[in-house]
Amino acid sequence: MSKELQRENRGYLNSGSSQQCGSGMNDDQELIQIQLPLAEGITKELRVGQRLLLNGVIYGARDAAHQRLIAALEKGENLPVDLRGQVIYYVGPTPPRPGRPCGAAGPTTSSRMDRYTPQLLEYGVRGLIGKGRRSPEVINAIRKYGAVYLAATGGAGALIGRCIKEMQVVAYPDLGPEAIYRITVENLPVTVAIDSRGENLYEIGPAQYRRI
Amino acid sequence: MQEITVSLIVENVARLCQEANFDLPSDVRDALQEAADLEESSQGKRILGEIYENACIAQQERIPLCQDTGMVLVFVEIGQDVHVTGGSLTEAINAGVARGYQDGYLRKSVVADPLHRKNTGDNTPAVIYYDIVPGDQLRITVMPKGFGSENCTALGMLKPADGLDGVKRFILDAVDKAGPNPCPPVTVGIGIGGTADKALLLAKRALLRDVKSANQDPDLAALERELLEAINKLGYGPGGLGGRITALAVHIETYPTHIAGLPVAVCLNCHAARHKTWEWRGEKVE
Numbered sequence: 001m002s003k004e005l006q007r008e009n010r011g012y013l014n015s016g017s018s019q020q021c022g023s024g025m026n027d028d029q030e031l032i033q034i035q036l037p038l039a040e041g042i043t044k045e046l047r048v049g050q051r052l053l054l055n056g057v058i059y060g061a062r063d064a065a066h067q068r069l070i071a072a073l074e075k076g077e078n079l080p081v082d083l084r085g086q087v088i089y090y091v092g093p094t095p096p097r098p099g100r101p102c103g104a105a106g107p108t109t110s111s112r113m114d115r116y117t118p119q120l121l122e123y124g125v126r127g128l129i130g131k132g133r134r135s136p137e138v139i140n141a142i143r144k145y146g147a148v149y150l151a152a153t154g155g156a157g158a159l160i161g162r163c164i165k166e167m168q169v170v171a172y173p174d175l176g177p178e179a180i181y182r183i184t185v186e187n188l189p190v191t192v193a194i195d196s197r198g199e200n201l202y203e204i205g206p207a208q209y210r211r212i
Numbered sequence: 213m214q215e216i217t218v219s220l221i222v223e224n225v226a227r228l229c230q231e232a233n234f235d236l237p238s239d240v241r242d243a244l245q246e247a248a249d250l251e252e253s254s255q256g257k258r259i260l261g262e263i264y265e266n267a268c269i270a271q272q273e274r275i276p277l278c279q280d281t282g283m284v285l286v287f288v289e290i291g292q293d294v295h296v297t298g299g300s301l302t303e304a305i306n307a308g309v310a311r312g313y314q315d316g317y318l319r320k321s322v323v324a325d326p327l328h329r330k331n332t333g334d335n336t337p338a339v340i341y342y343d344i345v346p347g348d349q350l351r352i353t354v355m356p357k358g359f360g361s362e363n364c365t366a367l368g369m370l371k372p373a374d375g376l377d378g379v380k381r382f383i384l385d386a387v388d389k390a391g392p393n394p395c396p397p398v399t400v401g402i403g404i405g406g407t408a409d410k411a412l413l414l415a416k417r418a419l420l421r422d423v424k425s426a427n428q429d430p431d432l433a434a435l436e437r438e439l440l441e442a443i444n445k446l447g448y449g450p451g452g453l454g455g456r457i458t459a460l461a462v463h464i465e466t467y468p469t470h471i472a473g474l475p476v477a478v479c480l481n482c483h484a485a486r487h488k489t490w491e492w493r494g495e496k497v498e
Binding site for chain 2: 049133153175209212
């Protein structure tokens with residue numbers, strides 16, 4: 001594992017490939033298999049731009065659940081789920097059709113969770129999955145606590161839903177789609193967007209193509 | 213005169229809600245394929261590929277394209293010679309939304325009160341706009357609007373002295389601020405003129421246009437092309453991780469305005485540019 005992680009990023013951001021539309025999952029960039037929960041120290045080896053396939057358990061939580069988690073932390077209460085060392089996925093899935101584990105389950109916009117995230121990282125959450133920019137406060141906290149922010153493809157809800165093998169509500173069921181879900185994933189594709197050094201793909205990537 | 217019963221409206225609105233969430237319009241699919249050819253970033257090409265594949269899976273398996281199945285906008289064009297029977301048109305549309313979201317396993321994302329935030333449980337109410345038009349036909353367009361992109365909406369009450377340059381700057385700035393958040397590649401709807409609310413509605417309606425369509429006014433069509441080119445120099449690219457194709461299209465609509473004002477509204481739609489239309493022309497009622 002660590003050998004793979006130490007591999008130099010091959011500067012794929014500049015490489016032009018003639019990948020055909022519809023075969024997007026098979027491009028030539030290396031995919032790194034990651035077992036969850038993230039082992040101690042792994043997050044510090046991850047580098048911005050790396051593509052990962054996540055396997056194991058993540059926790060789905062978005063706006064309203066975050067609000068309650070922070071309220072509990074501020075009151076010194078135990079959280080309804082032990083999230084220390086875990087990965088939070090900003091998601092509000094659609095209800096599954098009968099016989100299926102999950103419907104569509106793509107990421108929601110992460111910045112809405114920015115005001116809660118530093119406290120959760122301090123508490124011990126190790127990874128975050130979402131889409132879009134993070135605030136400087138979140139980036140500092142990611143660096144301080146050696147965490148990682150992973151980007152999933154926004155709007156690819158049906159495709160990502162296929163990677164979800166099990167999903168159950170584990171806290172705040174009254175919140176409906178905003179409840180906390182325990183989600184078992186298989187080969188969930190994500191990209192390291194902000195690594196534990198604070199390197200940020202949402203800055204580095206666009207800067208390479210900006211012509212204004 | 214024509215008569216239409218509310219049950220037919222309920223049934224069709226329910227169908228439109230589901231189809232809009234499962235089937236990416238073919239013009240958007242074509243635009244995504246074209247974008248994949250133009251995209252220079254391999255990361256961007258990969259994401260465009262994922263988006264395209266996502267659309268195929270959604271259509272085949274009747275799974276929503278995106279988990280944010282939106283708050284439903286409904287645009288109704290009703291002929292002044294149409295008579296709705298059996299109940300209220302607005303209630304029928306909302307009943308159709310509720311049924312569509314239940315039967316289609318779509319996410320219920322609407323809270324009853326913006327401050328108390330309790331989910332209504334059936335994704336109603338919809339936001340409905342009525343236009344009374346000549347004739348005896350009915351046309352209903354359903355647009356489930358996700359809030360990743362909706363939250364990036366911008367309204368500028370510019371001064372007439374700001375002129376065209378000011379308008380261009382405001383639009384480019386709005387798309388730049390939105391950056392990766394509205395799930396690029398986006399379509400950009402722009403409303404210029406009217407009042408503040410009119411400009412926003414023009415911008416929202418502009419998102420319903422065919423992706424490849426151009427404004428019929430040659431000057432506005434040229435402005436659409438110019439802005440698209442400028443937006444695609446911002447560098448965000450698919451997924452906002454860097455690349456050429458930040459937007460698939462820019463659509464501008466205008467309206468007369470006041471001597472003291474120059475309203476400009478920018479509405480963004482994510483790549484899941486969902487909408488479906490039903491047109492009804494029934495039998496004549498003597």
